[in-house]
Amino acid sequence: MKLNVAYFLLLLTATVTFVNSCTPSDREALLSFKSGLTEPYIGLFNSWTGNDCCSNWAGVTCDPTDGRVNDIILRGESEALEKTGRSGYMTGSLSPSLCKLDRLTTLIVADWKTISGEIPACITTLPHLRILDLIGNQLTGSLPSDIGKLTKLTVLNVADNRLTGPVPPSIVDLSSLMHLDLSNNKLSGELPKDIGKLKMMSRALVNHNELTGTIPESISEIYRLADLDLSSNQLTGSIPSKLGSMPVLSTLNLDSNKLSGEIPVSILSNGGLNIVNLSRNGLDGYLPDVFTAGSYFSVLDLSFNKLKGAIPKSLTAARYIGHLDLSNNHLCGSIPLGFPFDHLEASSFDNNDCLCGSPLMRIC
Numbered sequence: 001m002k003l004n005v006a007y008f009l010l011l012l013t014a015t016v017t018f019v020n021s022c023t024p025s026d027r028e029a030l031l032s033f034k035s036g037l038t039e040p041y042i043g044l045f046n047s048w049t050g051n052d053c054c055s056n057w058a059g060v061t062c063d064p065t066d067g068r069v070n071d072i073i074l075r076g077e078s079e080a081l082e083k084t085g086r087s088g089y090m091t092g093s094l095s096p097s098l099c100k101l102d103r104l105t106t107l108i109v110a111d112w113k114t115i116s117g118e119i120p121a122c123i124t125t126l127p128h129l130r131i132l133d134l135i136g137n138q139l140t141g142s143l144p145s146d147i148g149k150l151t152k153l154t155v156l157n158v159a160d161n162r163l164t165g166p167v168p169p170s171i172v173d174l175s176s177l178m179h180l181d182l183s184n185n186k187l188s189g190e191l192p193k194d195i196g197k198l199k200m201m202s203r204a205l206v207n208h209n210e211l212t213g214t215i216p217e218s219i220s221e222i223y224r225l226a227d228l229d230l231s232s233n234q235l236t237g238s239i240p241s242k243l244g245s246m247p248v249l250s251t252l253n254l255d256s257n258k259l260s261g262e263i264p265v266s267i268l269s270n271g272g273l274n275i276v277n278l279s280r281n282g283l284d285g286y287l288p289d290v291f292t293a294g295s296y297f298s299v300l301d302l303s304f305n306k307l308k309g310a311i312p313k314s315l316t317a318a319r320y321i322g323h324l325d326l327s328n329n330h331l332c333g334s335i336p337l338g339f340p341f342d343h344l345e346a347s348s349f350d351n352n353d354c355l356c357g358s359p360l361m362r363i364c
Ligand SMILES: *[C@@H]1O[C@H](CO)[C@@H](O)[C@H](O)[C@H]1NC(C)=O
Pocket: 231, 232, 255, 256, 277, 278, 279, 280, 299, 301, 323
């Protein structure tokens, strides 16, 4: 009896092992992907040999029940790599053969520095894709125009590449998207007006591109958005005041654009907004006197604008202000006494029209 059980288990193990091994078409697709790339230092692809792509192919994971490839995770920067003292470096391009892996849920080919060429347009035909992370390469061309077809996508990260063209209007159809990072590319054109449809999004980083047009007001409808960075673009128009009433927004970086108009009161009176950088725009008008004991700013950088009038007395009521920069504006009058002004340096107030009092040398 015991022997029978053992025999049965042996048979079962054999069966499972058989099911485990990779399907020949997935293996073919992986090998074409590999042949498009050269990784000279680590020997990452040395493990990509033999029939079973599901066991011991570095960075490849399969569904154990059917031997289809689920994940490709190849990171050029990791702690493990750093310990070996070697750095990830790969040349070549991303083969469209990837699109034959139609069970792919995760595609991470990140920080290889010199992978070039375009993002294969057929990537939008991968219906199960949840994570697409191609950060830190030299990809060119544009984002696929029908990227909105990837309705399961939760992470889209193509930061630190050389992508051109627009942010595709279809991006607003990525109804599962939580984390969007398009920063440090050369994307141009306007942000889609209806970007507020991305209801799941909690981080949106589109800084350091060449975007024009205005900040879509619909962004304020993204109730989960905690981190918005549109800095270093060519955005014009005023700051939508509704951005200041977003429930969980804590970081708002709009610096280095061409924004004009006044700073909305709501942005300075929202107790949850802790990091605000509006530096290097054309913002004018007076600084609203709306700070309270609920004000808590680790960073409030309003430097290099056209703000006029006095520094609001209510700033001394703030619970905390770490870094305050009001330099390079047209402010005038005496710098209030007490916290936070007693721990700030003169550089926070330099180059205004007629500010006076400590920490400036000019006596009132
Ligand atoms: C705010 O943005 C400006 C311009 O982009 C930058 O130079 C500055 O360092 C930022 N301020 C802080 C505190 O990060």
